[in-house]
Amino acid sequence: MQDKTTQATKQPARNSRSQAISADLIAVVIAVTNGEPRVLTIGEAGALPSGPFELGHRSLQSGLRAWVERQTSHPLGYIEQLYTFADRDRIGDERVERVISISYLGLTREEQSERSPAHGWRGWYDYFPWEDHRAGVPFVLREILVPRLSAWADEAEGSSLRRDRRQRVAHAFGLDDRDWNEELVLQRYELLYEAALVAEATRGSDNGSPLSVPGRSMIADHRRILATGIARLRTKIKYRPVVFELMPPAFTLLQLQRTVEALAGRLVHKQNFRRLIEQQDLVEETGETVSETRGPPAKRFRFRQTVQAERTVAGTKLPLSRA
């Protein structure tokens, strides 16, 4: 990855009116391996693949692909844009450089490629341990985060602010007999940030984290971008057949279900899952059966060709409601 400082010093000085803008491309690349969602990282698992958008790039997408392949030697398949943001970035003295970050979500399968220390796959729940509800409410969430969030809400000045905080926390984390909504990944991360319960929030300030906070952090706002990607994916699997981008060419319905559950961070009713998948004609039998596990042999399925063609337009339903 090119160093920002180097780039900037290459350029001639400019007056304050002229545009000194550069654009960074950042990738959230997801795969699901053995029922665990994983994200492609670089730099000791503390950063997402990224690099500047250059004149040589044909498009934003191809620039992103080039950077990811250069940094991780992993080719990308399906990608979609996530979000664009611009934060003030000071470089040295008075020079102010404007950086626009354009983030993308990519879906692939983790190949048996050579592991290098410079990059690798990391379970996404390492970064968001409170997001995995497949085995019930996680310990960190119930025993550590909820009490601290409540304390944070209560310590607010003014009763209306207190009420506001309590309501936001209850909504985002499914408190007070509200339901857990797995799509609110970003809102939860932002609340934790506001309450200084993630490492990124206290970084750089003097009052460094007085309490140990859960979840591995990342450089800059990469973990926030990852949260955005997870949220988007959890939303999207409910109405578009994108799960199949993460599956091998042939798979059993249980494998498909485990993948969905890994992404959503919650379990689904098996019989209803199968009913929905089959009635939508998304998959077809390959004819083979496999018995990798105990129990009767399972039929193998593949994603239907015709649906794949109209991938961007076809719908999907999963036994996960969207409220």
Add this chain to the structure above:
Amino acid sequence: MQDKTTQATKQPARNSRSQAISADLIAVVIAVTNGEPRVLTIGEAGALPSGPFELGHRSLQSGLRAWVERQTSHPLGYIEQLYTFADRDRIGDERVERVISISYLGLTREEQSERSPAHGWRGWYDYFPWEDHRAGVPFVLREILVPRLSAWADEAEGSSLRRDRRQRVAHAFGLDDRDWNEELVLQRYELLYEAALVAEATRGSDNGSPLSVPGRSMIADHRRILATGIARLRTKIKYRPVVFELMPPAFTLLQLQRTVEALAGRLVHKQNFRRLIEQQDLVEETGETVSETRGPPAKRFRFRQTVQAERTVAGTKLPLSRA
């Protein structure tokens, strides 16, 4: 608006490796007046408000607000990001400038501000006459576009390409007893572009439009961005209470319904509409009644404060299915 050419010549020449990037902010600002959806335009209704992102701007959003207010003196309320894209833009000789366009969707109400020739509100169906199905399938669509699209599909070389085109047309425009899906605004525009049935497609080339094509066009890709905005809005009203951004402080349920219908471009069942709105606790009665039209006086409603607070997180349902 600053002129791109001027900007570029101000800058020193650069070698091909260095970054010569500027970012444009483009706004799709929507209001609904008298049951007609309208878009804020500049330059003889042929362009969307836009301008370069500058160092002085605090954020992308505030930069966008500044440009829209400078160009149209209309203040913006709710805005959300639409999409970011980068196309190669040649300026003069060999110099290549990279322009990144970041588009936003804004929702307001059309105020009784002074009309100036430089800007104004335009009905969005002026640009997309085939999108308004409130009075049935539009004439232009049934009599002009569908035949031409069919012809375009049939003239393709190779049977698989022909089949592909026919299928895409049928899906996007609801042919062959398929249902019309009002969300596919962008797909439809892109198909029309591909089939050279919109003015933008033949622009610049020698074979200028041999046939008159329907719908007012816009500069550059502004009409494509407008299509993106309409598509997003039509999708979003179904699961988030954004319609209320377009409503006056108090309104009748019929006015609310007419607004939804204007946006969706199709009529909804009145009784079911009311049932959904009322059972969701989105609105509350103001206590007043009005009888502007014939029929019994209608109760006036307002959007509920509490819901407004959690606007970004609350859900909505409308009698418009999302498939």
Add this chain to the structure above:
DNA sequence: TCGATTATACTCAATACGAGCATAATGAGG
């Protein structure tokens, strides 16, 4: 051979949704 695990078929109640009927209130036009 037993028991845990899985595939797969069915049932059932609750609800959501689309579509229509019915009735009442009102203003416009004669």
Add this chain to the structure above:
DNA sequence: CCTCATTATGCTCGTATTGAGTATAATCGA
């Protein structure tokens, strides 16, 4: 003043859709 088109509003009803459970059979590991 009367009629009628128009609107507000309440109610019904059949049909999907959805969540949750029961039942049964196939298979592997111990």
